[in-house]
Amino acid sequence: MVNEENIRRARVAAENCAGAVVVLDSERRLIAASPDARKRLPGAVSGNRLAEDALASEPEILVLFLDSPPELSAYQELRAGFTAAVSHELRTPLARLLALLESAMLPGSDVGELMEQARREVENARELIDDVLFLGELETGREVVSLGRTAAKPVVDEVVDSLADRADHAGMTLVVRADDHVQLPLRPRMLRVVIENLLANSIRYAGQGTTCTVDLAETPHGAVLSVSDDGGGVPAADLPRLFERFYRGDQARTSRGTGLGLAIVKHIVTSAGGEVEATSEPGEGLAIQISFPTS
Numbered sequence: 611m612v613n614e615e616n617i618r619r620a621r622v623a624a625e626n627c628a629g630a631v632v633v634l635d636s637e638r639r640l641i642a643a644s645p646d647a648r649k650r651l652p653g654a655v656s657g658n659r660l661a662e663d664a665l666a667s668e669p670e671i672l673v674l675f676l677d678s679p680p681e682l683s684a685y686q687e688l689r690a691g692f693t694a695a696v697s698h699e700l701r702t703p704l705a706r707l708l709a710l711l712e713s714a715m716l717p718g719s720d721v722g723e724l725m726e727q728a729r730r731e732v733e734n735a736r737e738l739i740d741d742v743l744f745l746g747e748l749e750t751g752r753e754v755v756s757l758g759r760t761a762a763k764p765v766v767d768e769v770v771d772s773l774a775d776r777a778d779h780a781g782m783t784l785v786v787r788a789d790d791h792v793q794l795p796l797r798p799r800m801l802r803v804v805i806e807n808l809l810a811n812s813i814r815y816a817g818q819g820t821t822c823t824v825d826l827a828e829t830p831h832g833a834v835l836s837v838s839d840d841g842g843g844v845p846a847a848d849l850p851r852l853f854e855r856f857y858r859g860d861q862a863r864t865s866r867g868t869g870l871g872l873a874i875v876k877h878i879v880t881s882a883g884g885e886v887e888a889t890s891e892p893g894e895g896l897a898i899q900i901s902f903p904t905s
């Protein structure tokens with residue numbers, strides 16, 4: 611049973627919460643909702659049951675149970691939230707695809723252009739599915755993250771080469787300052803995924819005339835790999851959310867992407883015993899620093 615004091619505390623906490631949060635009891639009845647959550651769920655009234663469907667369409671809302679529902683463990687709850695978020699993300703390209711196909715049926719439509727847009731939507735959906743599958747594999751441990759040590763510089767050079775055209779196109783200069791001897795406790799494929807995601811982000815978000823620097827060094831505390839650019843960076847308030855699945859900054863929403871890249875990076879790094887940190891000063895770009903402490 612949820613006691614009155616806990617209900618009162620949940621209401622005070624939700625009222626003062628900046629994000630979208632709802633607190634439910636074990637029967638999924640609403641106990642409290644933060645102001646942002648009330649805006650997203652205008653019909654929600656205290657005491658009424660909140661169906662899973664209503665919440666699935668608002669994946670940004672964090673759902674907390676004051677008394678955990680008997681049929682679901684915390685882990686299952688987390689999985690259910692993730693599945694809801696994936697379904698939501700997949701619905702968007704599919705809805706746009708349907709609209710494009712319907713437009714293509716209209717007389718006089720520019721079929722070539724509409725098909726090109728439809729192709730891009732399919733690519734979006736495919737990228738999302740690939741990322742989700744990869745993340746799933748990482749989490750079940752089937753994809754072994756760390757197996758021995760890898761000399762990092764050749765992998766950095768290879769990724770930088772493969773992205774040189776894209777960087778050029780975006781008006782960005784790539785600089786590598788790597789120490790030849792650094793080894794990282796990651797399989798080459800995992801290291802490639804990490805570097806590729808970080809460089810692709812800088813190329814995509816930093817903008818024309820910027821520079822992105824990859825630093826690789828052995829320090830007294832361990833090996834450090836960092837990727838920093840001098841683009842627009844990320845507002846301080848958004849920094850803690852950067853590694854969340856599906857998190858995308860407001861400005862990023864106009865570009866392609868699913869918000870899984872940094873979640874994958876964090877998962878790989880922490881699974882191999884490392885740490886990842888993001889720092890950004892207003893107008894001074896974003897730096898992502900990965901460190902593997904010497905044990």
Ligand SMILES: Nc1ncnc2c1ncn2[C@@H]1O[C@H](COP(=O)(O)OP(=O)(O)OP(=O)(O)O)[C@@H](O)[C@H]1O
Binds near residue numbers: 852858862871872
């Ligand atoms: N170098 C950067 N400069 C500014 N903002 C960045 C940078 N890197 C990441 N971000 C912000 O962090 C968000 C999350 O990045 P993440 O790599 O997880 O997802 P994504 O790039 O949007 O999509 P995906 O990587 O799945 O294609 C981005 O949408 C963007 O708002």
Ligand SMILES: [Mg+2]
Binds near residue numbers: 807869870871872
């Ligand atoms: Mg990315």
